[in-house]
Amino acid sequence: MEKTIKKFWPVFVIPTFAAFCIGFIWPFLQGLYLSFCRFTTINKATWTGVQNYLFTFTDSSFLHAFWFTALFTIVSTVCINLAAFAIALALTRNIKGTNIFRSVFFMPNLIGGIVLGYIWNILLNCVLTLLGKPLLSLHAPYGFIGLVILMCWQQIGYMMIIYIAGIQSIPTDYLEAARIDGASERQILWKIKIPNVMPSITICLFLSLTNGFKLFDQNLALTGGDPSHSTEMLALNIYNTFYARSGPQWKGYGQAKAVLFCILVIVISLVQLRATRSKEVQQ
Amino acid sequence: MKKALALILALVMCLSLSAVAFADGETGSVYYLNFKPEADEAWQALAAAYTEETGVPVTVVTAASNTYEETLMSEISKSNPPTLFQVNGPVGLANWKDYCLDLADADITGELTSQDFALSEDGAVYGIGYVIESYGIIVNKTLLEQAGYTIDDIQSFDDLKKVAEDITARKDELGFAAFSSAGMDASSDWRFKTHLANLPIYFEYQDKGISSTDAIEGTYLDNYKNIFDLYINNSTCDPAELSGKTGDDSRNEFLAGEAVFFQNGSWEYTNLTADGAFTDDDLAMIPIYIGVGDEANQGLCTGCENYWCVNAEADEADIQATLDFLYWLVTSETGTSALANDMGFVIPFKGAVESPNVFVKQDSEMTAAGKTPVSWNFTTMPSEQWKNDLGSALTAYAAGTGDWDAVVSAFVDGWATEYQLANG
Known part of the structure; x- marks a missing residue:
């Protein structure tokens, strides 16, 4: 068996590796190069050095x-993970209809971001009109809250599934032993459940942090950055730099921002991974 | 047996591939990236007709609404780039100048009724205007009569204000409002941040005798405020709700007879008359009066912002095919009648067929009667960003969360900053 793997590994690795190079590494390098250029289309770029940066x-x-x-990411990450974990705890207690609840909570995640953005735009604007308050695109705090609500609604179900899997994989002997020793529910949660689902927490935090930072569709559809760019997030800012003014220099500026953005997301997620990994326990 | 079959199949494939390669090499082909989604069907039919007549393959792809620049950017770097695309006036040309073939000697340029419709810079012709459009205030004449007026009663801003405010005062009794909602959603706000904003710019350019500027003074911004106030205070809905109103909302209100006036352009004709919603007798378009200049002789806002450009980077054969296609479009009967009847375009070419569009007819009547059309100066607005910032300020003003000073600042200071950023 091992011999065959040694012999045939290129058959398995090369197609994926080639796809990775074509679809990721090459465009990434090209993007990096373009961030030092003025260009309208990628075939015709003039080198300008660090001016864009x-x-x-x-x-x-x-x-x-x-x-x-950053503010949005912090608030949404906290909200999403707290709510998802709470629901996951509730839905692992053998209540009747658990599966129906799980499917229903997961469903919002199946709708695309831009569609959700427009749906929530209409919903929230209707509510705000009834309350006689300024609409989403007029008042930045409402725009912010709207984005958080939208993201929670979409992401909680997804994170919940990951947490449920984590909770279900906790060996039942741990829980039984704890109960026999007279541990309270609170102690079981803090001393057994949370340490044991740390791997799930790592994944969920990673996903919600990076999703928050990279958010684009929902931002575009819900507020479009209004009023006057105050609810514009990084990805939308880059997009607007690229397209809102004509002239080759703006494409370069947008590209430089995109590279910085990429580095930022990588750094933040590495820090987060390191921080939560260190809290994981061996079962 | 199987091997023989595979061999035959492989041969057939090679043959058909080489056939394609030969066909490409000999005649060239046309690839048009169309800007106007409303004319997509008509373009597809026209492309098929041309292919049938001449054998030259014509592909028409339409960019989704509001994504033309993005689509063009990615399409033009492909190995089969569009041979024919469009830019929106001089500001749009800045992005694409390197790709535009100089059309000064092309046959189509000679067909233009006036060289004003050629987009030229430094003696080279980079674009050919292909559609002239007009906008103004579309009036539902039937409702206006119910309110006790005719369009002849509206000859100035004061008249318009009087009529609109009278309709608002009797709104409950009449059952309709003066203006359809001035929606500030992205699908509709261009009517105000671009088209309506053209009027103060036009009158300022007229005063100074210029056709573009690096810094606008905003001499007529008070008039801009007056007309915008009139729109939002005499409308179907509360000004605070405008930020969420879309272009469709506004049109539907007009179609449903909830409003007498609807600011929009000749391109709305097909939408308004489709399914027999309105007949030509119900509709009229009046100039947007803002209380400046010689209002008695003011015409509709008429101009051109769509220019055809031929891709200079395309293959020699494809460029020739595209030039032939363009010439055919504006000279042949099939081409001109499709442009006029199916797409409702008024084309600035000698062979143009008269369009059935009632608003277009009105525009020519007004011009014939000695009224001066207001030219389209929004093509000189410094950037999309300027329009967006003006739009946000207008939205906030309409809702009462911002004040007019912010609009003035977005208009005047924004112009200077954006001009610097775009041309600096």
């Missing part, structure tokens, strides 16, 4: 978008 650092809208995105 210098502009990016002086662009206040990019900085604002960064802080807005």
